[in-house]
Amino acid sequence: MIDLLDGKAVYERLDDLRVARGWTPYELAKRAGVSTSAIYHWRERLTLPSLELLEAVCYALGITVIDFIADEDDTTVLTKEQKELVQLWNALSDDKKKSIINLMKSMQY
Numbered sequence: 001m002i003d004l005l006d007g008k009a010v011y012e013r014l015d016d017l018r019v020a021r022g023w024t025p026y027e028l029a030k031r032a033g034v035s036t037s038a039i040y041h042w043r044e045r046l047t048l049p050s051l052e053l054l055e056a057v058c059y060a061l062g063i064t065v066i067d068f069i070a071d072e073d074d075t076t077v078l079t080k081e082q083k084e085l086v087q088l089w090n091a092l093s094d095d096k097k098k099s100i101i102n103l104m105k106s107m108q109y
Contacts, residue, residue: 001069001070002068002069002070004048004054004069005048007042007045007046007047007048008046010042010048010049010054011042011043011046013068014028014039014042014057015043017061017063017068018061021061025039025040025043028057028060028061031060031090032053032056032057032059032060032061033056033060034049034053034056034057038053051065054068059086059090060090062083062086062087062090063083063086
């Protein structure tokens with residue numbers, strides 16, 4: 001399990017996840033809605049992102065904060081299908097997200 005107070009470990013985990021997706025730091029920042037300088041600041045100074053920023057980055061990566069801090073062998077909260085849905089969701093525009101939400105609401109009845 002990653003120690004969220006260890007800036008080096010947090011950045012290395014973020015970087016591993018970013019590289020695994022083939023993203024540049026800029027792409028990660030854009031997808032997460034954070035500044036590129038924030039990501040470089042975390043790397044250079046080994047400072048910690050706020051929980052809010054970490055959550056935004058995890059969301060962009062298609063994982064939960066629990067998935068982020070858990071070891072690969074740990075049980076994660078999301079199923080494979082749920083992770084796929086999160087990844088697909090993150091790629092949608094705001095208008096398309098609204099359409100999907102409306103479609104899902106209509107299916108509840």
